[in-house]
Amino acid sequence: MATPVTIFDTTLRDGTQGEGISLSVEDKLKIAQKLDHLGVHYIEGGWPGSNGKDIEFFHRSKELNLSQAKITAFGSTRRKDSNAETDPNLNRLIESGVSVATIFGKSWDFHVHTAIQTTLDENLNMIYDSVRYLKSRGLEVIYDAEHFFDGYKNNPEYALSTIKKAEEAGADWIVLCDTNGGSLPGEVTEIVGLVCSTLKTRVGIHAHNDCELGVANSLAAVQAGARQVQGTLNGLGERCGNANLCSVIPNLQLKLNYSCISDEQLQSLTSVARYVSEIANMNMPVNQPYVGAAAFAHKGGIHVSAIMRHAKTYEHIVPELVGNKQRILVSELAGQSNVLAKAQEMNLDMNNETTQTKQIIEKIKELEHQGYSFEGADASLELLLRRAFGDIPDMFTVDSFKLIVGKNGGASISSEAIVKLQVNGESVYMAAEGNGPVNALDNALRKALVQYYPDIEQMHLSDYKVRVINEKDATAAKVRVLIESTDFDNTWSTVGVSENVIEASWEALVDSIRYALIGKTRIDNQTASAERLGIVNH
Known part of the structure; x- marks a missing residue:
């Protein structure tokens, strides 16, 4: 039987520390629900002692219908020369209403002296008091040993004493953190193996990716005895990010025969990864292993x-x-x-x-x-091949489009598009405004078609790229426009080329909508055929 490994997701906390990442409370709630469906065991929601947004998240997370994941709140050990019982950060963890608290403490003597400027003994007391207090209030406690690998390499005796204090206080998990992301897999294997042979408490790994070894170090730690992996979806996180769970999970499960999530849940990994990328408004690298568009x-x-x-x-x-x-x-x-x-x-x-x-x-x-x-434009290619085989239904034809772009005095530039189409034998004339000319064309085209094809409301443009093809021609150069569209279930890309950026954009835009409508029509026809044959039951 495969050895189980617990998955701890910190996309909503550590992941949001990445540059350009900002999630609303609604965003965090949606992602938490997806993470639960994926099968992760812990979802770190944020730091209730640091901001009001995270406090609201923990309050509203009680409304989520989670099937297995535990929501955990993040915080630090008590302040130096104080009492755990009166520490505001620890009490915020309790007040958040979670059943699991994750707190970090110092493992590196250099940090004790330099960062929090206290004695080595007081740091040990801070760790013990904080874990003991949270345990006394009925919480499951995950202790993150910050900078553990750097601390161990600098002063192994003291680094070990910090996690022994956490164990003595009753911590349920002790997680070794490669906070600066500078350790190598061989070092991680040796140190995690020693810790696992020293402690009775279950051990985890929290690796950062500064040397692009976050995944490798996480796998090495598990092979050395760690049974919890902390990381983020798509490797989001501060600096170079955290260990990417989109690679950690399948590597553990498919390559090393550990058990993380069910086979059915693993099959949702790509869609969840892309969903998180969409909500975070980040372009997922096409060459990202396992879940990237170019992975296969x-x-x-x-x-x-x-x-x-x-x-x-x-x-x-x-x-x-x-x-x-x-x-x-x-x-x-x-x-x-x-x-x-x-x-x-x-x-x-x-x-x-x-x-x-x-x-x-x-x-x-x-x-x-x-x-x-x-x-990079599979949808345009498919339309090209289907046209050659006469396999494209006549969903709509374009008669003309016009654009009006103007500026009145100090007002912002306005864009208005007018499109004329033929749909189901009817002439449709529609106008719409937009933030720019392409957005106005998109709005007018959708407005004209939605009365005939209501499902068009489910799709939207997720990315828009313009590249100059022959730069030597300056402003007369050809441009290539790539448009990526999504309906959350699928993502597709289309291309347009012209000396006129508007014409290139229009070509890619029309192809994108045509591809979406043809795909939906084909699915509806297949379903109808299946119903006629008695294959589908309502």
Whole structure:
């Protein structure tokens, strides 16, 4: 039977210390619910002693219908030369109403003397008193030994004495923190192994990623005996971030045969990671292991030819195990294997012997020569292939669009778009304003279509990029616009190219909406067919 490892998520606390990350209380509540569905065991919600937002979160978190996760509040040991019972930070932890408190204390003698400017003995008393007091109030206590690895390397006897004090006071977990993120896996293995042989209390690891070893150090700690891993979704966190649970969990479970979450929960990892990225308003790296859009993407013709025979030739796991999927990228470097594989994904009858196939490949290469890039715009590529096979329903056609951009005196610049479409044989004329010309076009197009396709309200643009293709032509240069859209369940990208940035944006925008509508129509048709055959029951 696989050895269980407890997952402690600190996205809502340590993760929010990352540059550019700011979560509202509503954001934190939504993420907490997703983390519970993912199967994490502890969700660190914040520091109730530091700000009103976290206090509100803990108050409202009681309304969450969590199936297994415990909400924990974060704080520090009591202040020097004071009493735990009257310490405001410790009492805020109790008042927050959580059943689990996570507190940190100093392990490094250098920090004791320099940061909190007290004696080594007083620091030991601070640790003992704080853990004992919280335990006396009925809380489960997780003690985070801050800077433990640096402290151990500088003064091993004293570093060990700090965690022994926490154990003596009744801590339920003792978590060793590589707070500066400077330790190496070999050091972590040796030190965690020694600690596990010294303590009776369960041991955890809290690794930062300053040397890009947060995941490696977490795995090393578990292999050395640690049974709790603290980290964040997508590796969010201060400086270079925390250990990325999106890599820690599948590595432990799929590679090392530990048990963290259920197989079904693991299959939601990619969607949860992307949800958190969306809520945090951060672009998730496409090459992020396991959950990134390019984690199982293949471009080289030889690679694609091989994976069409067996995916294992160039994939270390089955992507669906973590909720991801295989992708075939198509560009001017691609061979016929890439295009055939994409067509196969779409159930299009295509083989490398036909004239049509050769024409499609030449068309793709010509478009790439003009400045299009399909390897980052799968949705545009799919539309291109489906058009070639006549497999696109006539959802709507564009007659014209107009833009009015103006500025009156000291007022801000205003943008208004007017679009004229043909939908279901009807002429639709619609106007809308926006923050800028592209936003105005987006609003007008949606406004025109929503009465016919209500599901369009569920999608929105999540990213917009403009790249100048031939810079030497200055303001007359061609630009490539990439638009990423999402409906929370799926994310897709489209591309447009023109000497006019508005035209390029419009092309990508229309493709994005058309792709969303075609996908929804196909799902509805499949469901209707299944109902007729008696496969779907209500």
